[in-house]
Amino acid sequence: MPGSHGYSTLIHLRTHYPDIPVVVISAHEDINTISRAVHYGSSGFIPKSASMESLTEALSAVLYGDIWLPAGTELVPVSDNPTDKMASRLSDLTPQQYRVLQMFAEGLLNKQIAYDFGVSEATIKAHATAIFRKLGVRNRTQAVIALQQLEMEKVDLS
Numbered sequence: 001m002p003g004s005h006g007y008s009t010l011i012h013l014r015t016h017y018p019d020i021p022v023v024v025i026s027a028h029e030d031i032n033t034i035s036r037a038v039h040y041g042s043s044g045f046i047p048k049s050a051s052m053e054s055l056t057e058a059l060s061a062v063l064y065g066d067i068w069l070p071a072g073t074e075l076v077p078v079s080d081n082p083t084d085k086m087a088s089r090l091s092d093l094t095p096q097q098y099r100v101l102q103m104f105a106e107g108l109l110n111k112q113i114a115y116d117f118g119v120s121e122a123t124i125k126a127h128a129t130a131i132f133r134k135l136g137v138r139n140r141t142q143a144v145i146a147l148q149q150l151e152m153e154k155v156d157l158s
Contacts (some may be wrong), residue, residue, distance in 0.1 A: 007040050008150035012098050014041030015091040020040045021062045031076055032061055034069060039078040040087060044068035083151045086146050105144045 013022050021043035024089045026033060029047040035047050041061045046055060048071055058068040069075075089127065093101065096117075110124045117124070137143050 010040045035075045
């Protein structure tokens with residue numbers, strides 16, 4: 001998804017829209033990637049190499065409330081590490097704060113973000129302060145690095 005940041009987007013979606021099933025589609029098919037996706041609330045994991053039949057089966061299963069994983073997948077425990085702690089902090093952001101953080105990651109200035117949102121620059125600065133406090137960081141750079149800790153390359157969230 002354009003603008004998505006891997007696990008961080010998954011965490012945000014699950015936190016703010018818990019009733020909507022989210023499926024991860026990825027070229028990364030290793031067991032750690034799959035296990036982490038499920039740990040962060042994915043309702044399924046579909047490898048990009050999956051056949052159309054598997055894709056149809058997976059989406060049907062998820063829409064009926066099941067969790068779908070590739071055949072033979074045995075999840076491994078996900079350790080409690082600094083990345084997981086940051087994931088928990090990220091889930092505390094409001095949808096607006098998360099959008100601001102994503103725009104920080106895109107390199108936009110406060111003035112540009114304010115214009116896009118139709119608010120004052122002071123409002124964006126207030127969002128930034130709240131983001132820094134919730135993530136336990138001191139500035140934009142640290143906030144973006146925290147977001148990038150949760151990235152997973154070439155992830156599509158559907």
